[in-house]
Amino acid sequence: MGEFAVPAPTHAPPPPLIYDKPSWAGVATHDYKFEILKGGVQVDQIDGPKKDLVVIGRLPICEIPMEHPSVSRYHAIIQFNQEGDAFIYDLESAHGTRLNKIRIPARTHLPIKTGDQLKFGESTRVCIFETEKPSSEQDIAREEAIAERFRARRQLPVETSEDDNNGVSWGFGEDAEEDDDDDEQEGDGEGEGTASGDAALLTVDAEKLAFEDAKRRREELEIMYGDDDDDDAFYDRTGR
Numbered sequence: 725m726g727e728f729a730v731p732a733p734t735h736a737p738p739p740p741l742i743y744d745k746p747s748w749a750g751v752a753t754h755d756y757k758f759e760i761l762k763g764g765v766q767v768d769q770i771d772g773p774k775k776d777l778v779v780i781g782r783l784p785i786c787e788i789p790m791e792h793p794s795v796s797r798y799h800a801i802i803q804f805n806q807e808g809d810a811f812i813y814d815l816e817s818a819h820g821t822r823l824n825k826i827r828i829p830a831r832t833h834l835p836i837k838t839g840d841q842l843k844f845g846e847s848t849r850v851c852i853f854e855t856e857k858p859s860s861e862q863d864i865a866r867e868e869a870i871a872e873r874f875r876a877r878r879q880l881p882v883e884t885s886e887d888d889n890n891g892v893s894w895g896f897g898e899d900a901e902e903d904d905d906d907d908e909q910e911g912d913g914e915g916e917g918t919a920s921g922d923a924a925l926l927t928v929d930a931e932k933l934a935f936e937d938a939k940r941r942r943e944e945l946e947i948m949y950g951d952d953d954d955d956d957a958f959y960d961r962t963g964r
Contacts, residue, residue: 738785741798743777743815746833751776753808756855758788762848770851778802780844781815794819794845803833808857810836819845824942840941 752774760768770788772778778787781799790799796817803811811833814821821828822843828834836842842851 738783739797741779743798743801743813745777746803748805749776750804750806750808752804752810754855754857756810756853756857758842759852759854761850761852767849772802776804790844790847790849792845792847792849795847796845799844800842802836810853810855812836812842817845821845826942837941839937 752772755774756772758770758772759766760770773787775787779798779801780786780788780790780795781797782790782792782795783797786798788802796815796819798815799817800815800821801813803813805811812821812823812828813833814828814830816830820830822841823834823836824841825843836853838853838855840853842853843849844851
């Protein structure tokens with residue numbers, strides 16, 4: 725009877741992770757997460773563990789497992805430094821890792837910040853990195869410079885001509901009149917209309933700042949590593 729016994733299944737141990745932590749490695753000091761988008765729609769959210777590194781790959785033992793067949797067993801790592809800053813590191817994956825649509829070089833730590841987009845392999849899912857870590861002085865200075873540039877640009881006079889509006893109604897009929905409410909809000913700068921207008925301008929400035937920063941980071945990556953001819957739709961989160 726024993727000779728016909730079915731042997732218990734054996735599971736091969738997972739392969740070793742070939743990765744040497746850098747000397748500056750530290751543990752995540754702030755909460756962070758990944759918003760998972762597919763077709764521009766959020767389909768999942770992953771709260772990142774507070775560890776010194778987080779492994780992304782197809783193996784179920786990875787902290788962030790991904791099932792797409794183009795994702796390597798050990799695909800990439802999120803490494804933190806002693807200040808809590810995050811870095812993406814590709815483990816020489818077969819199909820690569822993209823940061824803001826630019827394929828990054830393998831075995832290189834690249835910083836990632838809130839709003840950065842990551843794609844692994846040929847998966848159509850986009851991972852948006854979000855962290856509660858406050859911006860560094862360098863980030864704050866860069867954002868202030870961008871804000872000053874937008875303020876200066878908004879104050880420049882716009883050249884127009886009479887021909888610009890000939891034959892164009894801009895969606896209004898010839899008898900269209902302005903609402904009285906709009907006239908009431910155009911006061912001397914001390915009314916509620918001015919406050920709401922300032923709030924709207926601040927919102928627009930914030931969106932422009934985010935878009936400009938994402939565009940700048942992508943241009944830096946293109947200069948460093950070249951452009952990528954990926955035809956996938958680029959989801960612009962800054963326009964939300």
